[in-house]
Amino acid sequence: MSKNIAVIGGGFSGLSAASYLAKQGYSVTIFEKNNTIGGRNRKFTEKGFTFEMGPSWYWMPEVFDNYFEDFSKKRSDYYDLKKLSPSFSIVYKNNEKVEIPSEKEDLIVFFENIEKGAGYRFEQFMDDAKFKYETSMDKLIYKPGKSIFEYVRMDVLRGVFKLNLFSNFKKFVRNHFTDDRLTALMDFPVLFLGSAPENTPALYSLMNYAGLLLGTWYPENGMYRIIESMEEVAIDLGVKIETNAEVSKINVENKKVTSIIVNNEKINFDAIVAAGDYNHMEKLLPENSRNYDSKYWETRTLAPSSLIFFLGINKLIPNLDHHTLFFDESLDDHSNEIYNDPKWPKKPLFYVCNPSKTDKKIAPEGCENIFVLIPIAPDIEDTEEIREKYFKIIMERFEKQVNQNISEHIIYKRSYCINDFISDYHSYKGNAYGLANTLMQTAFLKPKLNNKKLKNMVYAGQLTVPGPGMPPALISGKLAADELISFFKN
Numbered sequence: 293m294s295k296n297i298a299v300i301g302g303g304f305s306g307l308s309a310a311s312y313l314a315k316q317g318y319s320v321t322i323f324e325k326n327n328t329i330g331g332r333n334r335k336f337t338e339k340g341f342t343f344e345m346g347p348s349w350y351w352m353p354e355v356f357d358n359y360f361e362d363f364s365k366k367r368s369d370y371y372d373l374k375k376l377s378p379s380f381s382i383v384y385k386n387n388e389k390v391e392i393p394s395e396k397e398d399l400i401v402f403f404e405n406i407e408k409g410a411g412y413r414f415e416q417f418m419d420d421a422k423f424k425y426e427t428s429m430d431k432l433i434y435k436p437g438k439s440i441f442e443y444v445r446m447d448v449l450r451g452v453f454k455l456n457l458f459s460n461f462k463k464f465v466r467n468h469f470t471d472d473r474l475t476a477l478m479d480f481p482v483l484f485l486g487s488a489p490e491n492t493p494a495l496y497s498l499m500n501y502a503g504l505l506l507g508t509w510y511p512e513n514g515m516y517r518i519i520e521s522m523e524e525v526a527i528d529l530g531v532k533i534e535t536n537a538e539v540s541k542i543n544v545e546n547k548k549v550t551s552i553i554v555n556n557e558k559i560n561f562d563a564i565v566a567a568g569d570y571n572h573m574e575k576l577l578p579e580n581s582r583n584y585d586s587k588y589w590e591t592r593t594l595a596p597s598s599l600i601f602f603l604g605i606n607k608l609i610p611n612l613d614h615h616t617l618f619f620d621e622s623l624d625d626h627s628n629e630i631y632n633d634p635k636w637p638k639k640p641l642f643y644v645c646n647p648s649k650t651d652k653k654i655a656p657e658g659c660e661n662i663f664v665l666i667p668i669a670p671d672i673e674d675t676e677e678i679r680e681k682y683f684k685i686i687m688e689r690f691e692k693q694v695n696q697n698i699s700e701h702i703i704y705k706r707s708y709c710i711n712d713f714i715s716d717y718h719s720y721k722g723n724a725y726g727l728a729n730t731l732m733q734t735a736f737l738k739p740k741l742n743n744k745k746l747k748n749m750v751y752a753g754q755l756t757v758p759g760p761g762m763p764p765a766l767i768s769g770k771l772a773a774d775e776l777i778s779f780f781k782n
């Protein structure tokens with residue numbers, strides 16, 4: 293008889309784990325607490341605007357392509373991709389705005405024009421980043437991270453110095469470039485997606501390669517189309533999906549999970565994939581069945597949380613690109629206020645996404661659909677007054693940059709911050725992207741995929757291997773499924 297498996301959480305990792313398990317013939321049900329699947333990648337519609345609530349940068353397209361190919365499908369059967377050009381824009385001090393080209397030759401010229409010799413050094417930096425990216429994709433990212441021995445192969449060891457695991461990202465970037473504008477451009481992916489550049493291994497320059505050379509893409513019909521496509525794949529494989537289905541307890545007998553409690557109903561299962569935020573998933577278990585205690589979590593370095601505004605604007609903003617990073621204040625100060633001295637930033641950096649520039653369907657005619665995000669430290673005070681204070685700060689700088697009044701044209705506004713991350717996802721301390729990418733939280737040092745005490749329970753998602761972001765979350769689902777498949781086979 294086919295084994296019954298429960299997947300808790302309907303985000304990228306849960307959908308991915310469910311499909312890989314169903315492909316092997318297991319009977320799989322996803323339980324999602326919210327009224328739609330998607331997790332941090334959900335959407336809502338108000339006043340004719342369709343706002344996406346999380347990811348907006350589609351990087352590493354081959355990870356998504358490989359995912360669909362694993363199920364004998366093509367990504368293009370579900371959605372097309374548009375390469376953005378420019379990839380994105382950055383606003384520097386004194387309101388200087390630059391557009392970051394999408395092609396390598398133009399990037400070399402761009403670097404050279406800002407700093408003499410930087411064009412050549414950019415090529416060198418990218419050759420090295422390409423090596424790291426390819427080595428990681430080939431030998432690191434698809435590993436379950438159970439122990440250091442997975443990585444102890446001669447070819448990986450030989451390359452370990454080239455991977456720069458033990459040197460810091462900040463210094464590494466500054467060995468190549470000195471102009472503040474270039475160092476800020478290179479620091480941005482690690483800062484926004486997970487940790488202070490000085491605490492990040494230089495290995496993560498692979499993200500510069502992914503972001504600058506592999507391109508920034510937009511899926512036809514938006515980011516939620518990825519989730520809908522994954523849902524279609526899952527349903528074709530027979531996966532059942534229950535929404536408004538919060539799991540409140542995981543029952544354990546004789547060192548095995550036996551059942552879960554969903555909306556007060558007890559349902560028996562042969563195995564479980566816990567694909568919600570790791571810390572919360574553990575809390576559903578009896579204390580003696582958890583992998584980690586509260587001290588462990590308290591000593592982790594978390595990735596940032598975010599203050600987000602969804603804005604419907606009743607006019608077009610022609611001089612606003614799809615992605616704009618406001619780096620017009622000190623990056624070091626803001627990074628310090630996220631990671632070293634957690635508090636609301638005095639002079640926040642922020643990011644403005646204007647997807648209606650590329651996709652007209654998500655806003656009424658003649659309107660723009662804007663998403664503004666300020667990365668902030670997790671676990672700081674979150675009140676309406678604070679949100680509003682920061683709204684005023686960023687609107688002033690935003691209006692100055694686009695050189696027009698925006699505030700009077702806002703016809704829809706919603707804010708989203710720490711308290712919402714906690715109530716929507718049971719997010720630990722309101723984090724947005726899981727754990728920071730520090731050396732001590734990389735690969736086999738991340739929270740483990742397997743429950744060490746319960747053989748028929750695994751974890752998936754951005755808090756375990758390989759880490760935060762849509763592509764890693766997809767991969768995490770595959771790794772978790774592989775672990776259960778090998779458990780059943782042995």
Ligand SMILES: Cc1cc2nc3c(=O)[nH]c(=O)nc-3n(C[C@H](O)[C@H](O)[C@H](O)COP(=O)(O)OP(=O)(O)OC[C@H]3O[C@@H](n4cnc5c(N)ncnc54)[C@H](O)[C@@H]3O)c2cc1C
Nearest residue numbers: 301303304305325331332347348349539568753754761762
């Ligand atoms: C604002 C923001 C911007 C981002 N931008 C990008 C980007 O541009 N590019 C990129 O690649 N990545 C981005 N990310 C990161 C990316 O969205 C995440 O890494 C990814 O979506 C995580 O997927 P997951 O499956 O691990 O977790 P989640 O998406 O959080 O899914 C977990 C699910 O579990 C459910 N759940 C929790 N507890 C229970 C329970 N008890 N019972 C039932 N269900 C439960 C939750 O409701 C949730 O739906 C962004 C994230 C955020 C928040």
